[in-house]
Amino acid sequence: xxxxxxxxxLHRKLKGKIELTSKYDVKNKEDLALVYTPGVAAACLAIKDxxxxxxxxxxxxxxxxxxxxxxxxxGLGDIGPLAAMPVMEGKAxxxxxxxxxxxxxxxxxxxxTEELIKTISHLAPSFGGxxxxxxxxxxxxxxxxxxxxxxxxxxxxDDQHGTAIASCAALLNALKLVxxxxxxxxxxxxxxxxxGTAITSFLIELGxxxxxxxxIAGILDPSDExxxxxxxxxxxxxxxxxxxxxxxxxLVDADVFIGVSAGNILKKEMVARMANDAIVFALANPxxxxxxxxxxxxxxxxxxxxxxxTPNQIxxxxxxxxxxxxxxxxxxxQITTEMEIAACLALSNIIPEDELRPDYIIPDVFNLxxxxxxxxxxxxxxxKTT
Amino acid sequence: xxxxxxxxxLHRKLKGKIELTSKYDVKNKEDLALVYTPGVAAACLAIKDxxxxxxxxxxxxxxxxxxxxxxxxxGLGDIGPLAAMPVMEGKAxxxxxxxxxxxxxxxxxxxxTEELIKTISHLAPSFGGxxxxxxxxxxxxxxxxxxxxxxxxxxxxDDQHGTAIASCAALLNALKLVxxxxxxxxxxxxxxxxxGTAITSFLIELGxxxxxxxxIAGILDPSDExxxxxxxxxxxxxxxxxxxxxxxxxLVDADVFIGVSAGNILKKEMVARMANDAIVFALANPxxxxxxxxxxxxxxxxxxxxxxxTPNQIxxxxxxxxxxxxxxxxxxxQITTEMEIAACLALSNIIPEDELRPDYIIPDVFNLxxxxxxxxxxxxxxxKTT
Numbered sequence: 179x180x181x182x183x184x185x186x187x188l189h190r191k192l193k194g195k196i197e198l199t200s201k202y203d204v205k206n207k208e209d210l211a212l213v214y215t216p217g218v219a220a221a222c223l224a225i226k227d228x229x230x231x232x233x234x235x236x237x238x239x240x241x242x243x244x245x246x247x248x249x250x251x252x253g254l255g256d257i258g259p260l261a262a263m264p265v266m267e268g269k270a271x272x273x274x275x276x277x278x279x280x281x282x283x284x285x286x287x288x289x290x291t292e293e294l295i296k297t298i299s300h301l302a303p304s305f306g307g308x309x310x311x312x313x314x315x316x317x318x319x320x321x322x323x324x325x326x327x328x329x330x331x332x333x334x335x336d337d338q339h340g341t342a343i344a345s346c347a348a349l350l351n352a353l354k355l356v357x358x359x360x361x362x363x364x365x366x367x368x369x370x371x372x373x374g375t376a377i378t379s380f381l382i383e384l385g386x387x388x389x390x391x392x393x394i395a396g397i398l399d400p401s402d403e404x405x406x407x408x409x410x411x412x413x414x415x416x417x418x419x420x421x422x423x424x425x426x427x428x429l430v431d432a433d434v435f436i437g438v439s440a441g442n443i444l445k446k447e448m449v450a451r452m453a454n455d456a457i458v459f460a461l462a463n464p465x466x467x468x469x470x471x472x473x474x475x476x477x478x479x480x481x482x483x484x485x486x487x488t489p490n491q492i493x494x495x496x497x498x499x500x501x502x503x504x505x506x507x508x509x510x511x512q513i514t515t516e517m518e519i520a521a522c523l524a525l526s527n528i529i530p531e532d533e534l535r536p537d538y539i540i541p542d543v544f545n546l547x548x549x550x551x552x553x554x555x556x557x558x559x560x561x562k563t564t
Numbered sequence: 565x566x567x568x569x570x571x572x573x574l575h576r577k578l579k580g581k582i583e584l585t586s587k588y589d590v591k592n593k594e595d596l597a598l599v600y601t602p603g604v605a606a607a608c609l610a611i612k613d614x615x616x617x618x619x620x621x622x623x624x625x626x627x628x629x630x631x632x633x634x635x636x637x638x639g640l641g642d643i644g645p646l647a648a649m650p651v652m653e654g655k656a657x658x659x660x661x662x663x664x665x666x667x668x669x670x671x672x673x674x675x676x677t678e679e680l681i682k683t684i685s686h687l688a689p690s691f692g693g694x695x696x697x698x699x700x701x702x703x704x705x706x707x708x709x710x711x712x713x714x715x716x717x718x719x720x721x722d723d724q725h726g727t728a729i730a731s732c733a734a735l736l737n738a739l740k741l742v743x744x745x746x747x748x749x750x751x752x753x754x755x756x757x758x759x760g761t762a763i764t765s766f767l768i769e770l771g772x773x774x775x776x777x778x779x780i781a782g783i784l785d786p787s788d789e790x791x792x793x794x795x796x797x798x799x800x801x802x803x804x805x806x807x808x809x810x811x812x813x814x815l816v817d818a819d820v821f822i823g824v825s826a827g828n829i830l831k832k833e834m835v836a837r838m839a840n841d842a843i844v845f846a847l848a849n850p851x852x853x854x855x856x857x858x859x860x861x862x863x864x865x866x867x868x869x870x871x872x873x874t875p876n877q878i879x880x881x882x883x884x885x886x887x888x889x890x891x892x893x894x895x896x897x898q899i900t901t902e903m904e905i906a907a908c909l910a911l912s913n914i915i916p917e918d919e920l921r922p923d924y925i926i927p928d929v930f931n932l933x934x935x936x937x938x939x940x941x942x943x944x945x946x947x948k949t950t
Contacts, residue, residue, distance in 0.1 A: 180606075181606075182603055182605065183606065184598055184603060185597075185599075185603030185604055185605075185606050186606045186607050186610055186621065188588070188598050188599070189604075189607045189620075190620055190621060193621075193623070193625055193626070194621075194622050194623025194625065194627070194666075195586060195587055195588055195622075196584055196585065196586055196587060197584070197585055197587055197626070197666050198583075198584055198585075198656060198660060198667060198668060199582065199583055199585045199660065200581060200656075200657045201578050201580065201582060201583055202574070202578055202581055202657065204658070204661050206930070207872045207873075207930075210658075210881070210929065211571075211872050212567070212570055213574070213581055213653075213654045213657050214651070214654035214658060214881070215651070215654075215850065215870075216568075216849060216850035216871065216872075217567045217568055217570060217571030217574075218571055218575075218650045218651055219568065220566075220567075220568030220571050221575045222637060222638070222640060222647045222648065223643070224572055225646055225649065225650070226644065226646075226647035232646045232647075234575075234576055234579060235572065235576060235579075236575070236579075236580050236581075236650055236653060237582055237649075237653060237669075238649065239579055240579070240580060241580070251608060252602075252604075252605050252608070254608060254609065257608055257609070257611075258612065260615050260618045260624075260689045261608045261609070261611040261618075262608065263611070264604045264607040265604055267599075267623060268599045268600035268604050270584060270586075271586045271588065271590060271599050271600070272600060274586050275586065275590050280580075280582075281584060282668055283623075284690050285689045286686045286687065286689070287685070287689050288686050293682070293686070296683075297682075297683050297686050297687075299673070300673050300674050300679070301672065301673075301683075303649070303671045304669060304671050463602060485602065486596060487593075491593075
C-alpha cells in the first residue's frame with residue numbers, strides 16, 4: 179500500500195480523526211442543573227456583566243478555530259471546503275497532541291473574499307484565536323489583514339507565518355553552522371505566493387538585506403507591470419542589485435535557497451552555481467524542489483525539506499501548536515512581529531549551538547520542548563508589556 | 565450557595581465544559597504522515613472525487629453545529645453571543661452524554677437576519693447537521709425555513725421542534741391516562757413565540773382540532789391586525805370557535821393547558837375553570853407558569869414542567885440527542901414532519917401504557933432508551949424511503 183492508500187484506510191476506519199468530549203460527567207439531575215438550565219443562566223449573566231469572564235467560564239480560553247475555504251489545500255489547489263476537511267482535522271490532532279489546544283476545524287463554502295472576511299469575523303466570539311489555513315494568495319493577505327483589524331483575538335495565517343517562522347528558525351541555525359551572517363547572506367526565495375511573501379518579509383525583519391525572490395517567470399522585477407500589487411511590494415523590498423533573469427541566474431553565488439514552489443524545479447547544476455557552504459531548503463510538498471542527495475551532490479552543505487523522510491524536516495507543526503498555546507495563555511489580542519520573532523528564536527534555540535550539525539538544524543516535531551518553549555516566549559513578551 | 569452560584573463555581577473550575585480530543589494517537593513520524601501531510605492528501609482527493617466520502621473519511625458523519633446568535637437565551641433574552649456560550653457548551657455536553665454525538669458550539673456575532681442565514685449556510689460543509697438554538701422569534705422561523713431550503717444537511721431549531729416533540733409526547737401519554745382523544749381535546753397553548761408556534765403546528769399534525777393560542781394580549785384573533793404574520797397564521801389555524809378574551813376565558817372547560825410563556829401567570833382559580841381531569845404543562849423556565857401544588861389544588865390531574873425538581877420533567881434534552889443521532893446515522897438531508905412525529909411517538913411509547921401514572925408520563929432524561937429509541941425511529945423511516 180502507498181502512504182496515500184494507508185492514510186485513506188486509516189481515515190475510513192476512524193470515520194473522523196477528532197471528537198468532542200465533556201470535561202464533566204453529568205451523572206444525575208443535580209449535575210444537569212449545573213451544566214445546563216437552570217444553573218447555567220448564572221454563568222451566562224456573569225459573562226454578560228463582564229465579557230472577560232468568557233475566558234474563565236467557557237472553553238474560549240483554550241479553543242482555536244482552524245478555518246479554510248479549501249482554495250489552496252496542500253499542493254492540491256482549489257479542491258473546495260469539503261475535501262479540505264481531512265487536513266483541518268489533521269491540524270486539530272496536532273494542536274491537541276503538541277500543545278493540548280482544542281482546535282475546531284471549520285471549512286467554509288465561500289468564494290467571495292468580502293464574504294469570507296465577514297463570515298470569519300462573525301465566528302470570533304466562540305474562540306480564543308483563529309488559525310487561517312489553505313486560503314489562496316493573494317486573497318489570504320487581505321483576509322488576514324482585515325480580520326486582524328476587526329477582531330480582538332489573534333488571527334494567524336499559518337501558511338504564511340508558520341512557514342516563515344519554521345524556515346527562518348532553521349535558517350538561523352544553518353547560518354550559525356556555516357558561520358555566515360544573515361545581514362550579508364545572499365538569499366533566494368523561490369515562490370511568490372503566501373509562503374514566499376511571508377518568508378521574505380520575515381527575513382527582512384530578521385535583518386536580511388540581500389534577498390532575491392523568483393516566481394515561475396523568473397526574478398521579480400518592480401518594473402514588471404504584470405505583477406500583482408503584493409508581488410510588486412515584494413519586488414520593491416528585495417533584489418537591491420536589480421538582477422534580471424531566471425532562478426538559475428538568481429542562484430549565482432547565492433548562500434541560501436528557500437523553495438516554497440513546486441517539486442523538482444531545482445537542478446543539481448543550479449546548486450553548483452551557489453556559493454560555498456550553500457544552504458538549500460526545499461519545502462515544496464509532497465515533492466521537494468530537489469531531492470537531498472542531488473542537493474548535496476550539487477555542493478549544498480545543509481539541506482532541509484518539508485517532507486518527513488529526510489533529516490531537518492521544516493514543518494509548520496513545529497510552530498502553530500506552541501504559538502497558539504502562548505497566545506491563548508497570555509490572552510493576546512493581536513499577534514505582533516515581535517512575538518513571531520520570539521517564537522522563531524525560541525524554536526532555533528532549542529538546539530544548543532554546539533549540537534548543531536548539517537543534518538540537525540531544527541528540532542524534531544515530537545520534541546516536547548518545542549511547543550513549551552515557543553509558548554513561553556510569547557507569554558514572556560506579553561508579561562513584559564502588561 | 566444557590567444553584568446559580570454553584571454553577572458559576574463549577575464553570576470557573578472547569579474553564580470550559582468541553583474539549584476536542586483525537587481519536588488517534590500520533591506517536592511517530594509515520595503516524596504524522598498518515599493523519600497529516602503527505603498521506604492526508606489522498607483522503608482529500610477521495611472526497612473531491614466523491615463528496616459523499618466526506619461522511620466516511622471525516623467527522624462530518626457524527627458532528628452537529630449548535631448555533632446561536634444569543635438573541636433569546638433561556639429566559640434571559642438578548643444577552644449576546646459571548647454570554648450564550650455556556651448554554652451551547654451545555655448542549656454539547658448533553659449531545660455527547662445521551663447520544664455520543666459531537667456537537668460544536670458556535671455563537672455568532674450577528675444581528676441582521678440575512679447575514680445570519682448566509683453565515684450559517686457557509687458553515688455547512690463541516691457538519692452533518694445544524695441545531696439552531698436560542699434565536700429570537702419571529703426571525704427564527706425565517707432562518708430555519710431558508711436554511712432548510714439551501715442546505716443538504718438537516719436543520720432543526722430546537723426551541724421550536726424539540727419543545728414541540730417533547731411536550732406532545734408527554735401530552736399523548738397524559739391523554740391516554742385520562743382517556744381523552746387528542747382530536748376532541750380542547751387545548752390552550754399559552755405563548756405565541758417560537759415554542760408556542762411549533763407546538764401548535766405539531767398538535768395539528770397529531771390530529772388536534774380544538775386549539776386556542778393565547779399570548780400576553782389574550783386569545784389570538786385572526787382579525788387582529790397588530791399580530792405578526794406568523795401569529796396571524798397561528799390565529800387562522802386555531803380558535804375554530806372564534807373565542808375572544810384572555811387566558812382565563814380560554815381556559816373555561818379546557819382539557820389541556822400548555823404554557824411556554826412566563827412564570828406564575830397561571831392561577832389556581834383558572835385551573836379550576838378547566839374541564840375534569842385537566843392536564844397542565846407549565847414549561848416556562850426557570851419559574852413555571854404555575855407550581856405543581858397549586859395546579860393540583862386547582863384540580864389538575866396531570867402536571868408537567870420544564871424544571872427538574874418536579875415529576876414529569878418535559879425537557880428538550882429528551883429529544884435532540886437521539887433525534888440528531890438518528891438523522892446522522894441515516895444521513896438524512898431534510899427533516900420531515902413524519903420524522904418528528906416518529907420521534908414523538910418513540911418518546912411517548914418508551915413508557916408502556918400500563919405503567920403510565922399521573923406523575924410518570926414522560927421518561928427520565930437519564931433513561932438510556934430515550935435516545936436509542938428516537939434514533940431508531942428516524943433510521944426506520946429513512947430505511948423505508950430509500
